[in-house]
Amino acid sequence: MGGRQIMKPQSTTPPRWAVHFFKWFCNNHLAEAVLGDMVELYERRRKSMSKWKADSLFIINVIQFVQPFAIRKKSSSQLNTFDMYKNYFTIAWRTFLKSKGYSFINIIGLAVGLSACLLIGLYVKHELSYDGFHEKGDRVYRVNMELKFGDNHLDLAVANPMFGETAKIEIPLVETTTRLQWYGSFLVKKGDVNIRERNVAWADSTLFDVFTLPMLWGNPSTALREPNSIVITESVARKYFDRADVVGETLTINNTESRKITGVIKDLPSNMHFQFTSFVPVVEREDAQESSWAGSQNWNTYLLLKAGANQDEVTTLLNKMLDNHLGPELKSILGKTLNEFNGEGNFFKVSLTALPDIYLHSNRIGELFGVGNIQYVYIFSAIAACILIIAIINFMNLATARSATRAREVGMRKVMGSMKSALVGQFITESVLTCVVAMLMAVGMVIAIIPFFNELIGKPIEASILFTPQVGVVVLLITLVVGILAGSYPAFYLSAYQPVSVLKGSKGSGGKRSVFRNVLVVFQFSASVFLIAGTLIVFRQLQFIQHKDVGYTREQLLTLYNIDKLGNRTESLKTSLLQMSGVDKVTVTGYLPVNFYRSNESFFTSPSLEVKDMISAQKWTIDEDYLQTMDMQLLEGRNFSKDIAADTSAIILNECAAKFLGNHDILEKKLYRLVNEQTKELKEYRVIGIVKDFNFSSLREAVKPLTFITGLNAGGMTVRLQASDLTQTVSAIEDKWKSVVPDLPFEYSFLDADFDQLYKGERQSGNLITYFAVLSIIISCLGLFGLATFMAEQRTKEIGIRKVMGASVSGITTLLSRDFLKLVTIAVVIAIPVAWYFTSRWLQAFAYHTELEWWVFAVASVLALIIALLTVSVQAIRAAVQNPVNSLRSE
């Protein structure tokens, strides 16, 4: 019994908040009696059910009473609200006019902040929208292969040729599959000239079953069935025929072959993870039917799952399927069972990436096009938030600082009987109004800026989506939220004034009670210092990449294309180029350190093909002039030579590959490569040299093993020019080209430009961050400027008296600036550790990166201090040089 009595008081109270809520909305007629009823019912329930259940039922009961018959009628609803709001608007407008300067700073600051946010919002929306438009997009997955053997660990976005087809046959959950592979580029004849068409892909005939690529002309189900057919986009069609209905016409490719156009599709939307403009059928490729599970993985394979299929389930089934096929193959090549293979720490694993995730969340080897970076989406969202907060803080600071001027108004209103809620309403209306004006300006700015912005980020974003209902609602919501947020503090701060003290004349409240305002200023400047430091570090990293010693000299290297079509004229072109003045060296190969060539091969150190002796390395085919042309450094051994016939089986390694063979006596060691998986035919190579490591892929990655063999690869011709007049030399080379190969276009690029292209994404982001950082600083300063102006005004009399008493101009300037500088200093102390943390994490993503140095942060801090000081002291000096007679004359 005693126990129950102790239990009782705590177990019989329904949730207090629900009781309060009920009391709040329910009218007096019912409140007491109904609450009594509900408590009684609650106690009755507690005897038979758990507290949690009884509580829930109680809450449901309370909610059931939210009905007109029970809700408290507001007495104020009988007042004329229209007139009240009209009055709010009038007052807001008058306040606007009365202090044009502040209003201007307020609105401009807010508008700039908002426009920056809108721009970033549009950018982020675009990034997030990739591949969101496919009709069956929620069922499409890309196959990824992760392999580990020996010291090689590869995470691939591609799979072996028969993977998709086998999955379709063996796994009922797979509805269909399609494959894509880069074709590269080809020349298309238009009249007498050849035009290069880039972005051509091999595609399966099922392409249009998986992706939503609306076909304007032609039959999507048969378009890619027949050899020598081609599907092109509308703009390609218009380029060659000036019209779109060109199905049945023929394109002459590379001067020799002809392809029949079987389909014209709409141009691919810019938010698709591949941007091909022409598709040719896979059926032409014999190797596409090869069943080789451990061998080459080079097809981007997509699966369309049946409705309701589960990704994890399918992944498990795919891995089983892979194991089943891999086992026999490993047995025949390596003489090992799958278990033995896996037991040595090796594995083959399949995973799936959902179609909409490919762009932002997958960065594997063999992605079709450059992918986005979710990191940047986060960074930019954070910047947008920072800028918005800075702008809001400006608004709040200026409004509260000006409170003194409005204190009398508040006092008067209160005396006249205004309620606190009405005053809050008034101030919030004012700030929402300001915000609406600012938003209108911001939208105007965005429309004006967006062409430049697009150029900066390399994306076609249209400002018109701001006016679509979906985005429009968000924009409106932002306006309201910012307005209410920015207005709330001033509103509650001002409306809390005691009319007696305000009207009595103690007006100093604007200057003294400013702790909260100081906190805001500190926060604002922390954000600015953070952005300055971040910008400096991003910039230094980009500089670092640009000037890093990559192991070859990339300036003055000219690459010529269309070499593969020259045939036996290649050698004569090379010879005649070498005779020209201004040309230093010439090499023929398509393997350049800038175009991400991926030709991974497996080499073995012993003919027994042990997995542990295996090294996965790039195999680049070059000629004997390559190393000299590229200015690569041989550390040991010798270059290939034309005069030594045995050099056809010679191999040169980079340091990284050499390390794999041991530390010394590497020259003359042997390497083996499996040429034919069926016959197990091996090719033997003899190491003749070691070349210094050079970067041949993104500097985000460390240098990987690479080998050179000698032979003819006609993927390009690279010319080292002398540092004389480059344009003149290039035009001389063009003339030479035209005389040797008049039938092919002269196409070239400079290697350093190609190199820069690799870091375009980084550079674009770096530039963007810089612009936004500058913006945020400007907005902060606007706020600070307004605040300083106000402070100086507030202390006009004090300054006058100080001057009369003999204070110097510099003394007064210091006096006025000191407070602000203190705040900025605190901001610096807070911001630097935060900035250090985030920038060091960003840098970690690069295999080669600059060190974080203390002086970067020092520069950022000093910069912030100087900017703040300049802003404040302009006002301080203006106040200090004033004639005290003027300020003291009037009372």
Place this chain on the structure above:
Amino acid sequence: MKGTYLGEFEELVLLSVGILFDDAYGLAIVDELEKQTGRTIMISSAHKALVRLEEKGYLKSKMGGSTETRGGRDKRLYQLTQAGKKVLAESRELRNEMWKQVPKIVWEGGKL
């Protein structure tokens, strides 16, 4: 007639108030209705009907009769007014009248 229209639920509530006599308050009325009809009655619908009936003048109420189980809160005790009694009587009269007019054969299950 339209102004004095009484819904079925309202009629049941009025009758419950009559049955409970001196302890007719929200929860007791809910209990009574549930007991008599076997339906589940939401406490809010009972109160809603009570408020409406009071507005129509069929019920009057006063506060009182708090118990400890209610957290010491008063009940709102309802009582039938003269108008309330009258409307119930009228409703019953109407029904009786109509009952009488149904031919016997209907009840005896005969064919037409």
